[in-house]
Amino acid sequence: MRAALLSEYHKPLELVERPEPEPVAPRDVVVKIGGAGVCATDLHAQEGLMEPAGLKPPVVLGHENAGWVHAVGDDVTTAAPGEAVLVYPAYSCGLCVACRRGTDMHCERHQFTGLTRDGGFADYVLVDERSLIKLPPGVEPAEVAPHSDAGITAYHAVKKLLPRLAPGTTSVVIGVGGVGHIALQLLKVLGGGAVIGVDTDARRRMLAKEFGADEVLTDAAGVREATNGAGADVVVDLVATDATHAAGVEMLARGGLYSTIGYGGVITVPSVAMVVGESTITGNLVGSWIDLWELLQLHAAGDVKLRTETHPLEAVNDVLDRLRDGEITGRAVLVP
Ligand SMILES: [Zn+2]
Ligand SMILES: [Zn+2]
Numbered sequence: 001m002r003a004a005l006l007s008e009y010h011k012p013l014e015l016v017e018r019p020e021p022e023p024v025a026p027r028d029v030v031v032k033i034g035g036a037g038v039c040a041t042d043l044h045a046q047e048g049l050m051e052p053a054g055l056k057p058p059v060v061l062g063h064e065n066a067g068w069v070h071a072v073g074d075d076v077t078t079a080a081p082g083e084a085v086l087v088y089p090a091y092s093c094g095l096c097v098a099c100r101r102g103t104d105m106h107c108e109r110h111q112f113t114g115l116t117r118d119g120g121f122a123d124y125v126l127v128d129e130r131s132l133i134k135l136p137p138g139v140e141p142a143e144v145a146p147h148s149d150a151g152i153t154a155y156h157a158v159k160k161l162l163p164r165l166a167p168g169t170t171s172v173v174i175g176v177g178g179v180g181h182i183a184l185q186l187l188k189v190l191g192g193g194a195v196i197g198v199d200t201d202a203r204r205r206m207l208a209k210e211f212g213a214d215e216v217l218t219d220a221a222g223v224r225e226a227t228n229g230a231g232a233d234v235v236v237d238l239v240a241t242d243a244t245h246a247a248g249v250e251m252l253a254r255g256g257l258y259s260t261i262g263y264g265g266v267i268t269v270p271s272v273a274m275v276v277g278e279s280t281i282t283g284n285l286v287g288s289w290i291d292l293w294e295l296l297q298l299h300a301a302g303d304v305k306l307r308t309e310t311h312p313l314e315a316v317n318d319v320l321d322r323l324r325d326g327e328i329t330g331r332a333v334l335v336p
Pocket of ligand 1: 040041042063149150
């Protein structure tokens, strides 16, 4: 089969021929890829930033995978060849305390398809039965692949914010890209307050408007003005540079919460500002299997939509370059 391999940092992915994977462990499932989303984390992996997450080259990237069950191990009981599935990217053993709490992403035996194990920038991917979520009828794999990471991460973050999203509140999404355009819709669908999209790129501001933002702006001063000086009750940051961290904290209302989904920058806040503002800062790591299942139900009901563009697997390096240059509006999906 074809696979796009990260063999060396700071180099394009290498398109290689590999043997088709086969079930080895009793709960193994081989999924034929129908679509694999391309994420900023793939860029971070190329830059060598994912070593703390356990990545060691060479590895096939691709962690936003959907497709069809192709082959199953001897003990697999919940999946059969031909079924359309979404792949939950975090490995979840089901036995440790974190897994039993339902926080699969903190599993003691943590692995991640497409980072620490071979992923879906390939014709096939080998995963555990616990990773699978059946697609509702009428939902095509390539259409929902980005939910596996972009969507689940947005959903997990917004679900934690729900008690703060009462009518009359204001939320801000900084960076209306692949994850941001989903977060924005979820804040509208699940919350009762107003949502502002903040982006420096006019195309992404247009996307924000199209996906239901009450207002689209470019900076913290604009948010302060739009809220009559009060600031935002909730800020979700998808860009996560030093600059957006600073802007995100600066635009908070008293008692507000700043939630970062993106990563890369350093958050610097004077403690006096945190105390006076009684502010909260939080981070978000992917989400649980059930988060992804719930999001898929919203998608099937038409409450959340994805903006995607598809490309052949061979175009992976072009797509990564375009993503790095900020030239992708929504999510790019590789279709083998
Ligand atoms: Zn990702
Ligand atoms: Zn576990």
